[in-house]
Amino acid sequence: MVKKKEYKEWPPYAxxxxxxxxxISEKKITFxxxxxxxxxSWSLGPAMSKFLMGLKEGxxxxxxxxxxxxxxxxxxxxxxxxFGPTEEWVELPDTGIIETFSISYLDPDARRIEEPIxxxxxxxxxxxxxxxxxxxxxxxxxxxxxxxxxxxxVWKPENEREGSITDIKxxxxxxxxxx
Amino acid sequence: xxxxxxxxxxxxxxxxxxxETGKELSFLATKMAMEDSGLEKDDIDMVVMGxxxxxxxxxxxxxxxxxxxxxxxxxxxxxxxxxxGTGVFAPIAGWWHVASGVADICLVxxxxxxxxxxxxxxxxxxxxxxxxxxxxxxxxxVWLFAMEMNRYMTVHGIKKEDIALVSVKNKRNAVGxxxxxxADPNITVEDVLNSEIMAWPVNxxxxxxxxxxxxALIFCNRxxxxxxxxxxIYVAGTGWSxxxxxxxxxxxxxxxxVAQAAKMAYKMAKIENPRKEIDxxxxxxxxxxxxxxxxxxxxxxxxxxxxxxxxxGVTQRDGDLPVCPSGGLLGVGNPIAATMGQKVCELYxxxxxxxxxxxxPGDPRIGVAQAWGDIMQMGTVILLRRG
Numbered sequence: 323m324v325k326k327k328e329y330k331e332w333p334p335y336a337x338x339x340x341x342x343x344x345x346i347s348e349k350k351i352t353f354x355x356x357x358x359x360x361x362x363s364w365s366l367g368p369a370m371s372k373f374l375m376g377l378k379e380g381x382x383x384x385x386x387x388x389x390x391x392x393x394x395x396x397x398x399x400x401x402x403x404x405f406g407p408t409e410e411w412v413e414l415p416d417t418g419i420i421e422t423f424s425i426s427y428l429d430p431d432a433r434r435i436e437e438p439i440x441x442x443x444x445x446x447x448x449x450x451x452x453x454x455x456x457x458x459x460x461x462x463x464x465x466x467x468x469x470x471x472x473x474x475x476v477w478k479p480e481n482e483r484e485g486s487i488t489d490i491k492x493x494x495x496x497x498x499x500x501x
Numbered sequence: 502x503x504x505x506x507x508x509x510x511x512x513x514x515x516x517x518x519x520x521e522t523g524k525e526l527s528f529l530a531t532k533m534a535m536e537d538s539g540l541e542k543d544d545i546d547m548v549v550m551g552x553x554x555x556x557x558x559x560x561x562x563x564x565x566x567x568x569x570x571x572x573x574x575x576x577x578x579x580x581x582x583x584x585x586g587t588g589v590f591a592p593i594a595g596w597w598h599v600a601s602g603v604a605d606i607c608l609v610x611x612x613x614x615x616x617x618x619x620x621x622x623x624x625x626x627x628x629x630x631x632x633x634x635x636x637x638x639x640x641x642x643v644w645l646f647a648m649e650m651n652r653y654m655t656v657h658g659i660k661k662e663d664i665a666l667v668s669v670k671n672k673r674n675a676v677g678x679x680x681x682x683x684a685d686p687n688i689t690v691e692d693v694l695n696s697e698i699m700a701w702p703v704n705x706x707x708x709x710x711x712x713x714x715x716x717a718l719i720f721c722n723r724x725x726x727x728x729x730x731x732x733x734i735y736v737a738g739t740g741w742s743x744x745x746x747x748x749x750x751x752x753x754x755x756x757x758x759v760a761q762a763a764k765m766a767y768k769m770a771k772i773e774n775p776r777k778e779i780d781x782x783x784x785x786x787x788x789x790x791x792x793x794x795x796x797x798x799x800x801x802x803x804x805x806x807x808x809x810x811x812x813x814g815v816t817q818r819d820g821d822l823p824v825c826p827s828g829g830l831l832g833v834g835n836p837i838a839a840t841m842g843q844k845v846c847e848l849y850x851x852x853x854x855x856x857x858x859x860x861x862p863g864d865p866r867i868g869v870a871q872a873w874g875d876i877m878q879m880g881t882v883i884l885l886r887r888g
Contacts, residue, residue, distance in 0.1 A: 327537075331857030333679055333842075338519045340521045341518045386659070423648060425698070425701035
């Protein structure tokens with residue numbers, strides 16, 4: 323049999339040298355630094371073009387997968403489940419329920435913020451259960467927001483819309499009697 | 502298909518910043534696995550590297566950069582990655598190199614250096630979101646898990662106290678791990694609940710820390726395993742599955758892709774009743790709720806039952822189903838791909854009975870490890886057993 327070192331416990335030691343954040347900020351260790359600069363342009367493709375141009379007009383478009391019998395939103399040109407093409411655009415109401423949410427005290431760089439962001443997924447009316455997109459929620463407090471709450475889109479003014487998911491500012495509570 | 506044995510494992514210290522480069526960390530983990538198996542570089546036929554998004558290290562196509570530290574120069578070499586799933590997917594790839602008969606001995610090295618990225622590794626996560634629909638909302642990755650945790654809690658009526666128990670258990674388990682970054686022998690549920698809220702319902706102590714680290718494993722064809730050990734540990738089964746990227750089009754309360762991966766692995770291992778037949782588990786626990794979510798995905802309990810098992814102590818190291826005896830990601834640290842160390846290396850050490858202070862009592866015969874990655878869509882599962 324191959325000869326080898328025997329240890330009773332594994333891992334027998336922990337190789338590596340711990341350095342503290344301050345060792346770097348105070349330049350106590352040697353390091354090098356680089357700040358990349360790069361830009362991208364993404365073409366939207368036919369499905370997202372139609373969807374985002376719809377938002378600019380204040381409309382939410384879904385698309386029909388006839389084989390799976392579901393209205394898909396966000397729309398795509400094919401269905402990832404049956405792998406058939408989708409067809410027939412459908413205009414959807416701008417109402418739904420809160421599928422899930424978070425009350426975030428973190429910005430995109432994980433820096434702390436004072437006023438929490440209410441963010442989550444809206445399950446849109448006119449689609450199968452659990453179909454929707456990520457969005458902000460507003461006109462409700464962190465104590466009021468609940469999964470299952472009925473909500474309605476609050477749109478940016480028409481002249482400020484640019485064909486982006488942010489053309490919907492947020493979803494607000496939908497009170498009884500409103501549509 | 503060839504039967505495949507594990508004959509060596511190694512891992513480095515896990516810390517927020519390590520002085521060594523990624524290559525050096527790969528070298529240190531590999532050297533330890535070589536010491537364990539008695540192999541030298543020339544004995545290794547092929548090498549698999551596991552390392553998650555390039556953006557952390559800041560080196561594009563970092564697999565190439567890491568070759569020299571991975572005993573791979575002059576050999577067939579491939580890097581695999583599926584985000585957090587990599588720590589179990591890389592050993593799956595190592596297994597298939599040998600199971601296919603293409604290699605007799607395959608080394609798997611997993612490396613991650615998240616400390617390179619400023620101001621925070623989270624900044625690199627900005628680049629994994631869909632650029633058209635998600636990025637204009639300037640999302641933080643913690644949002645995603647907070648949303649999934651909330652959905653899971655709400656559907657089953659789970660309390661945060663019960664989820665906090667996972668952090669307590671794993672950070673306490675990590676006390677016996679020499680590589681651990683966040684072991685804490687005295688942590689309580691109150692500490693977790695009172696730690697600052699990051700993105701409700703996720704508090705700071707519900708999250709595993711970003712880390713630097715590396716781990717290594719060596720796989721060998723059963724036909725030659727007698728040269729290295731008379732107490733071999735075998736790969737009993739592997740499984741992997743991925744769900745749609747459109748995560749806003751499915752109910753996040755249950756990870757069905759993990760269940761698909763688990764079923765594939767159980768079928769290969771001829772396991773019909775996982776809860777009865779599996780002795781211990783190392784599910785992926787980057788967040789406290791994920792251990793519970795994944796125990797359910799691994800079909801080790803019913804949907805919504807994992808918090809109850811946790812509360813009843815079933816998942817403690819001396820419980821009926823020890824879970825994360827290593828200390829997991831919550832206690833040992835989360836250098837994404839290198840968590841192979843607490844997941845798959847730990848199965849190997851536990852099954853060999855050399856886990857020291859972390860050793861689970863009794864005579865564990867079969868264990869399961871699992872990881873989870875990409876945008877809440879990838880499930881990777883491996884089963885190891887004693888010969």
